Amino acid sequence: MKSKYEADKNGYYGQFGGAFIPELLFPNVKELEDNYLKIMESTSFKKEFTSLLKDYVGRPSPLYFAKRLSAKYGANIYLKREDLNHTGAHKINNTIGQILIAKHLGKKRIIAETGAGQHGVATATVCALMDLECVVFMGEIDIKRQAPNVARMKMLGATVVPATSGSKTLKDATNEAIRDWIGNSGDTYYLIGSVVGPHPYPDMVARLQAVISEEIKKQLQEHTGKSNPDTIIACVGGGSNAAGAFYHFLDDKDVELIAVEAAGLGVDSGESAATSVLGDVGVLHGSKTILMQDEYGQVIEPYSISAGLDYPGIGPLHAYLNESKRAKFMNATDQEALDAAYELTKIEGIIPALESAHALAVLKKIEFKENQVVVVNLSGRGDKDLETYIKYLNG
Ligand SMILES: *Cc1c(COP(=O)(O)O)cnc(C)c1O
DSSP: OOOTTSOOTTSEETTEEOOOOOGGGHHHHHHHHHHHHHHHHSHHHHHHHHHHIIIIIOOSOOEEEOHHHHHHHTSEEEEEEGGGSGGGBTHHHHHHHHHHHHHHTTOOEEEEEESSSHHHHHHHHHHHHHTOEEEEEEEHHHHHHTHHHHHHHHHTTOEEEEEOSTTSSHHHHHHHHHHHHHHTTTTEEEOOOSSOSSTTHHHHHHHHHTHHHHHHHHHHHHHHSOSOOSEEEEEOSSSHHHHHHHGGGTTOTTSEEEEEEEEETOTTSSOOOOHHHHOEEEEETTEEEEEOBOTTSOBOOOOOSSGGGOOSBOOHHHHHHHHTTSEEEEEEEHHHHHHHHHHHHHHHSOOBOHHHHHHHHGGGGOOOOTTOEEEEEEOBBSGGGHHHHHHHHHO
16 A cells, blocks of 8 residues: 555645646656656666665665763664765765666756755766766855855866845755756756655655665664664754655654754744744745745745755655654754754764754753664764854854
């Protein structure tokens, strides 16, 4: 039986999802929709994907029993080490998968949009690997704010195109990418970085990231003799690392799923990215979901100290998990995330990405039963956030 947490044939999870796109994009999206599952189920795709995840990305990523963290919180806490992947986060699982799909479709040119530059770097990386042209759209302001990632993309051979309209940030870069895709439909593939966008992107990206929970099941079985944890915790920007960590547990009702959003300076401060609390139903990036919007349906600029969580919506799967209460949504402020990052570094010797630190920050807010088995998805490493961490240390 098909899971009720899987997208239906029109890409809906309950009332959320679908493909709200301009008519001119319809042929591109339809081509992908008609082919993605066939490609993903083909032997040649599976072989290439598995082999690159193993030898290029370094999978399986370890499931590490964090002994001192466990002692501190009175639970058995395991960290899924996506921070150890090539390029330092889970994003590479998705870009490897989609670049292979693009190649199967015969595409020659890859476009992407990026906010902080992490998805841009992951895309430029796989384009270099596959010798495909790469164009990354990025808001003019973000280009200034994220110089090291812009340099990485350029070194990897990508063209970085500034989006100069509107607020000159992520949503403007997205508009530019969509405009480009309309103009170059034949040879161009639009590589989206999270479980967002029109159907089939959310479903496709969730399936590509599902390798995370597939591995967790096996690794937990080895560690504990049981494949299911009591609780899984993951941070949510668009929701791809959480979707991957939850995927193979969605129908296992005994597994508690916790999604952690960025509260920024506080949920009610006006400077936040806690979409499940502050948002309501609307259309963002081609799908019906929940997003932060004003009374005219215009997107409200989110805020978080962590660039990867600074997104005004969540993917449609997460909107559904929230509405149906299958997942519990929590949040952590900038300060709580910083404290959690310092704590993990001091007691386990692991510097987490600021995004992942939000997931760690809720450990303090949960009352654990004795021996409760908890998996925290450590979505990325903290090297990219060092400047912020140093500022916090000195401040
Ligand atoms: C981009 C990013 C995120 C947020 O994206 P999701 O699609 O919600 O997973 C989380 N952690 C890290 C390290 C990231 O780079």
